[in-house]
Amino acid sequence: MRENHCELKKDTRMLPEEAVATAIDVLQTEADSILALRPRIDKNFLDAVQIIYDSKGKTVVTGMGKSGLIGKKIAATLASTGTPAFFVHPAEAGHGDLGMITRDDVIIAISNSGETDEIIQLIPFFKRFGVSLISLVGNINSTLARAAMVVIDISVEKEACPLGIVPTSSTTAAAAMGDAIAVVLIKKRGFKQDDFACLHPDGSLGRRLLIRVKDVMVTGDALPFVRPDTKLMDAVIEISSKRLGLALVTGRDKRLLGIVTDGDLRRGLLAWGQQLYSKDAASIMTANPRTISEEELAAKALSIMEKHSITSLIVPEASNTGDTGDTVKGIIHIHDILKKGIV
Template sequence: MTEQADEFIRQGLRVLDIEREAINDITPSIDQNFVHACQAMLGCKGRVVVTGMGKSGHIGSKIAATLASTGTPAFFVHPGEASHGDLGMITAQDVVLAMSNSGETQEVVSIIPVIKRLGLTLISMTGNPQSTLARSSNVHINVAVQNEACPLGLAPTASTTAALVMGDALAVALLNARGFTADDFALSHPGGSLGRRLLLRVSDLMHDGERLPKVEQKASIKDALLEISRKGLGMTSIVDEQDVLLGVFTDGDLRRILDLQVDLHETSIASVMTARCITVTADTLAAEALKLMEDKKINGLIVVNPQQCPIGAFNMHDLLRAGVL
């Protein structure tokens, strides 16, 4: 490695060390003030309004997004815009979380009187417990750090990391208190792959009705192969006279019986099917079905109702198309 490359690595490791230490610096702030902040946000009848200027604003915006996606209604308001009309977005039901490392940021301090006049609970997150913002707050969370990672001590680095981590701590504590579930999370992320994994059920992607591959137990292997070809899932279900599932026959099963030189026209499908096959119900999560298929090393599944009658079928290609795979 060149001398310059060595220096890049040295500086990178130095930053990681300082920012790890910054997290240690704020650990004592998970205290009674932290509890009061959580209680105020949990009891909020409106929304948590997060505000901050500059780098604190960027961190505040992320904290607001994390709160909103984990069950605590929240949004970010730029303090500069707040003084020019956006304060109208804040209602008497809201709680304000104001962020400023110095606690003296003019744009943030200037809106304190309005917040007080509205009678809102003001939670602050600063690195200076004696600052104007801290002293004006109902609850103050101290996120002071000993050193910034910036060698000049000017660019917010370790301090913004500390604030971000504290915001995550608040969000997760509230998530837990609300009993927020994976399904709840998915409802606020319906467009992403995570939402599809958490929300999509087998009923949403299975082939049913006329698209369901199915033959009776007296059908020949040839009849079953024709059904597999028509339905295009690489398998067919086999049922008895009451439409109860007896087994399944797949492309893989066909390859195995070809070596046995069976008569495809005369041999019944029931004699070569896989009995007691693995099935799922329509309300099974698609992600659960995927794991089952991967664990059992199978490419498709039959969906059954409580009476064990087949009502649908799907394969890996369906999971892939649905964005689950």
């Protein structure tokens, strides 16, 4: 039977302290590789950023193998932060995917050696159509570097693996340089949290930045109202029927005087016992309840509730919140916020 020389050999002799030391050495080597990039944030880097910024098309990232995986991450980061971008696999490009690239696009080609065959074969196409080519390479004298409009040096002193050949430090350096490009573009474009949220509507962060109090609050007939002279037993019925844990105490003009909460009822029972139910809402209500504008983010409402250990906030009609005497437009409850996935 033919021996399989690629079969992995098991070795259980590594001591825990040796494993820890090896892992720390990997982190240190990769950290050093990133710090070594600092002097390379130079004119070439700035030119690359400006080319991408000025482009009327998209930023197309390409790379083979591990560099391709880093390229996908760079493209995703750019696309999610205001720079339209996508990844093209260099091996697929020559089989029709070049049709996705236009003259207005910018190419970022990643190759540690700068001699990756699948990318080198694309250079004539880039030249023919005048596509701007930026190369991230570990060899600035390589074929890819010579063909590029702008070259960014991402070379590393050594890989972090003991063999010195597995892409580790080099891929870390490429990813870090990609992040540097993306973050500079974020600032250059004036990209804000709201912009990020618009591109991430289904994520928890997007929901935190997009959903406002008015999108979640309870309004209309679902609101529990009682008068100041309403007996507590009737107030309890109103609280239970509307299931918000409170009742709004309003005068004849519908202006808010206070609220009666589950907590007020519990404290009232401790203070007055059964006599509680002979009292009216005005005698037990909490005056000056906490309020929030309907235009505030629901995430801010949640933060206020957590800070003050409460479950609801009043949403007044008036733009000037915080003053008892406003008419009530709605109530925002913590359960409705959490149902939206805002955490």
